[in-house]
Each structure stands twice: as structure tokens, then as C-alpha cells.
Amino acid sequence: MPFTRSKGWIGYAGFGVLAAVAGIAAGHLVASLLNPAASPVLAIGSTVIDLTPTPMKEWAVATFGTKDKPILVGSVLLGALGLAALAGVLTRIRFVFGAALLLLLVATCAVAAALRPVAEPADVVPSLAAGLVGLAALGGLTQAARVPAEETTLGPNRRSVLLMGVAGLAWFAIGSTEAARRITAYRTRPGQVTLPPPTSPAPQFPTGLEKRYDEITALRTPNDDFYRVDINLTVPAVAVDDWKLTIDGDVERELELDFDELAAMSLIERDITLTCVSNEVGGKYVGGARWLGVPLKDLLDRVGVGDGADQILSTAVDGFTISTPLAVALDGRDAMVAIGMNGEPLPREHGFPARLVTPGIYGYVGATKWLTKLTLTTYEAEEAYWTERDWAIDAPIKVSSRIDTPKPLATLDPGQTVIGGIAWAQHRGIAKVEVRIDGGAWQAAKLGPSAGIDYWQQWYLPWEATSGSHMLACRATTKDGDVQTAVRATPFPAGSSGIQEVVVRVN
Numbered sequence: 001m002p003f004t005r006s007k008g009w010i011g012y013a014g015f016g017v018l019a020a021v022a023g024i025a026a027g028h029l030v031a032s033l034l035n036p037a038a039s040p041v042l043a044i045g046s047t048v049i050d051l052t053p054t055p056m057k058e059w060a061v062a063t064f065g066t067k068d069k070p071i072l073v074g075s076v077l078l079g080a081l082g083l084a085a086l087a088g089v090l091t092r093i094r095f096v097f098g099a100a101l102l103l104l105l106v107a108t109c110a111v112a113a114a115l116r117p118v119a120e121p122a123d124v125v126p127s128l129a130a131g132l133v134g135l136a137a138l139g140g141l142t143q144a145a146r147v148p149a150e151e152t153t154l155g156p157n158r159r160s161v162l163l164m165g166v167a168g169l170a171w172f173a174i175g176s177t178e179a180a181r182r183i184t185a186y187r188t189r190p191g192q193v194t195l196p197p198p199t200s201p202a203p204q205f206p207t208g209l210e211k212r213y214d215e216i217t218a219l220r221t222p223n224d225d226f227y228r229v230d231i232n233l234t235v236p237a238v239a240v241d242d243w244k245l246t247i248d249g250d251v252e253r254e255l256e257l258d259f260d261e262l263a264a265m266s267l268i269e270r271d272i273t274l275t276c277v278s279n280e281v282g283g284k285y286v287g288g289a290r291w292l293g294v295p296l297k298d299l300l301d302r303v304g305v306g307d308g309a310d311q312i313l314s315t316a317v318d319g320f321t322i323s324t325p326l327a328v329a330l331d332g333r334d335a336m337v338a339i340g341m342n343g344e345p346l347p348r349e350h351g352f353p354a355r356l357v358t359p360g361i362y363g364y365v366g367a368t369k370w371l372t373k374l375t376l377t378t379y380e381a382e383e384a385y386w387t388e389r390d391w392a393i394d395a396p397i398k399v400s401s402r403i404d405t406p407k408p409l410a411t412l413d414p415g416q417t418v419i420g421g422i423a424w425a426q427h428r429g430i431a432k433v434e435v436r437i438d439g440g441a442w443q444a445a446k447l448g449p450s451a452g453i454d455y456w457q458q459w460y461l462p463w464e465a466t467s468g469s470h471m472l473a474c475r476a477t478t479k480d481g482d483v484q485t486a487v488r489a490t491p492f493p494a495g496s497s498g499i500q501e502v503v504v505r506v507n
Helices: 009-033 040-051 054-093 095-114 121-145 159-186 258-261 296-303 326-330
Strands: 244-249 255-258 268-275 284-295 311-316 322-324 336-341 355-357 371-377 400-404 415-424 430-437 458-463 468-478 501-506
Touching: 009 040, 009 054, 009 095, 009 121, 009 159, 040 054, 040 095, 040 121, 054 095, 054 121, 095 121, 121 159, 244 296, 255 258, 255 296, 258 336, 268 336, 284 296, 296 326, 296 336, 296 371, 311 326, 322 326, 400 468, 415 430, 415 468, 430 458, 458 468
Parallel strands: 244 371
Antiparallel strands: 244 255, 268 284, 284 336, 311 322, 311 371, 336 355, 400 415, 415 458, 430 468, 468 501
């Protein structure tokens, strides 16, 4: 009895899934050779990110944190495989029906890749490869399923042919995926960069409170632990030898620098804390590092800024844009085009080979990674990725503080302990941190060592913990007297605010 009658719909659905897996693997492999971001699933995923309403994006970040991207990719993949299963089922009726649905999936991926910023014609090739392999696999499996059960023109029975086909496609998918991973890792490895010494070095870095109280956030964040929040599903592949920084727009003279020319300029080394606008009250999207780079003002002085500009539109190598108020770059703060982080070249995930670092404003308006262009223009003439999605244009970081220890809902032993954490108000500095226990009076905490007004401040308060449930809260005050507000605000459109309160229990 033919396979179409004995096995039914489930077998054909499996054919569609296996064909899609083989096609996706082939597309991923081809993309690794051309442009990893053009991989079919990633192209669709990036388009989904762009089309997702801001409230849903904030919900995803708040709910899933840095796992939001793997979850998105997994969801896209599951959706594609579901449609592929339907395509397989349709081939049981007529092959052309299933093939048409599979081609529609391929066309969607190709269009998504072609419409990405800075897309090139070759970016559709991975989707085409996925389509060719997927159709060939689907055709081969359905053809093998329709021959008589006893034997095939090749000799072995139908079951053997199908098993060999399934095994072959599975090994092809696994091998292609692993090959793509290795190729992408090789192509996107950091270039051989030697950082020159700074012309203006930072002061000796102090010893943080974490040496005494290990649950307080370390004063300096290791590169591997530094938060990463961006829209990229894959880290852009940037060859340092091919990289250029262009400064154009409303300038007296345009400028183009390669990496060596940029690194040969006078470099400053500064300790600066960065904060993501998506950080909720008490959140973890904040980190402190020592940055090495060229002062942004030096670059602007070199090109001569025109009279009409009011923003710097910065562009990443993948076409992503950020708007930075021009006034912020010229008011004396240590805004820079950074090439080093904690004594090393920028990690790939944090913008190699160059990125913006602007103290005092949220990352979405001042921390462009994988930087390749600075355009002097106006807000009226140009909108960046986030500002056209209605985020605030001016985004100064709000004074904030966080309790690191004890953790929310922790159970403690009675007796002497500490309440501790960090506070930040970049470009203004922290003057004091206060703690409130069970709604009582605010008590001044002890501050840790200072690494400058652009850096976060560690703090702690000794506490004699007594049995029962306790509510702990903290607030910070800046050096210019701005007290952290208790008014609650969500991250959208200009950053969260409010007082963090945690409940702990003492036995």
C-alpha cells in the first residue's frame, strides 16, 4: 500500500519540517560566508523587532531580560516549521501546493533581508539557497514516499530509501549549522588591535566595597558581565582593516578616518557608567567600565560644525541610527568615540572596533555600537531608530539607586548585617544615599570610594536585623541637590523612576 495511504498526514508534515530544517541550515551556512545577518530566520526576526510596538518590546525586555532575543528567534523558527509542516501536508494532495507555500516562506525571508538597512543584493542569496535545498529535500522525500512499498527503482524498499533520506538531511542540517557557526566565529573574531596609551590617563582606580561585602555589585564591571541591550540578533562582523569613520553633514569639511588614524589621535581614559533606558527601578541594565577613546569634541572641532545643526546622527555598520543632542557633545563632558574597554580593545558584543560613550544620557541617545558615521544635522531633518518610535529626544539619566544586598525575599539570620548597593547620577555625581527601614526615617548610608561624577557609587548601611518581615528602601541625592523621586515612571519614553523597596524576612 502506498505511503500516502498508510502513513497519512503526519508523515508528510514531517517531510515539510525536515525539508525546512535542511533549507534553513543551508541558508545559514551561505549567510555565514556573505552576511550573517542575512540568514533567513535572523532576517525575519530583525524585521519582527522593527515592527513590534514599543510597549511590547519593553514587556519583552522586562520579562525575559537578555533572553528576549533567543526567545524571539525560537518563536520565529517554530512558526516557520509550523508552516513548513503545513506545506508538507499539502504535498500529499498535490506537490505544487506544498511547494508554493514553501516558496512563499522563502520569498518572505528574501524580502526581509533585502529591506534591512544597508542591505546589498547578495543578502537575498541565503534565502534563495534555503529555498532550493528545501524544495529539493521536500521533492525527494515525497517522491520516495509514493513509490511501491516492495521496492524502488534503486533496489532497496521504500522504508530504506526514506530512512536514508531522513538521515542524510539530518546530517546535512547538523553539519551545515556547525560549519556556519565556525565560519561566523572566524569572520567576526576581533582584529589584531594594539591599543596605544592614553594622552590623558584616568586616575588610579580605587578598591571597591565588594572586597568587604561581596554581595555588593563590583565597582568595575568585567567586560563579559557588562549588560548588552540592542536590536541585533547577531553581532555585526566588522573587519578592522576595512573599517572607516566618516563625519559629514553640516560641517565645514568632511572627514574620513581609518582605525589607525583614529587611534593615533589624542586619547582620553575615563571611568564612565552606562545605563540602558529600559532599566526598571532596581534593574540590572547598568554597568561601569574604564573607556579609552577620542574626545567627541576633538573630532567635531576638526571638521568644523555648521550653525544649523542641533543633533549628531550616528550610524552603525548595520544601518542602525541614534540621535545625540549636539549640545551634550560640546558642554565639556567626556563624550568620546571609544576604542577600548577596561584595558582591552572593545569586545565584539560591545561595539568593536569603535562606539560612542556619552556620560549622563541613556544609551539609546549616546552609546552607538559598531559606529561608522557621524552626521551633523537637525532633529527636524532626520529621525533616528528610537526617536521615530516616540522615545524622548533629550534623555538625561535619572538619579537612581539599587539595593544589592539583601536580595528581595531573602531569609536572613538575626543580628548584625549590612544593607548595600549602588547609586548613579552620571555627570552630576552622588552626594549621599539614604536607607529607610519599615517606613521609618531615612538614614544616611556610608559611601564607598569615588571614581568620579560619571561613575556609579557603592554604599552600605550596617543593620541590626531583628526577627520578622522588613521593608527596605533606598534613595540617592546628587551633588547638585537633586533627590531621587518616589514618583513611579516606566522606562518609556524617558527612563524609569521611583524608589526601590524590597521585602526580607529575618528568622
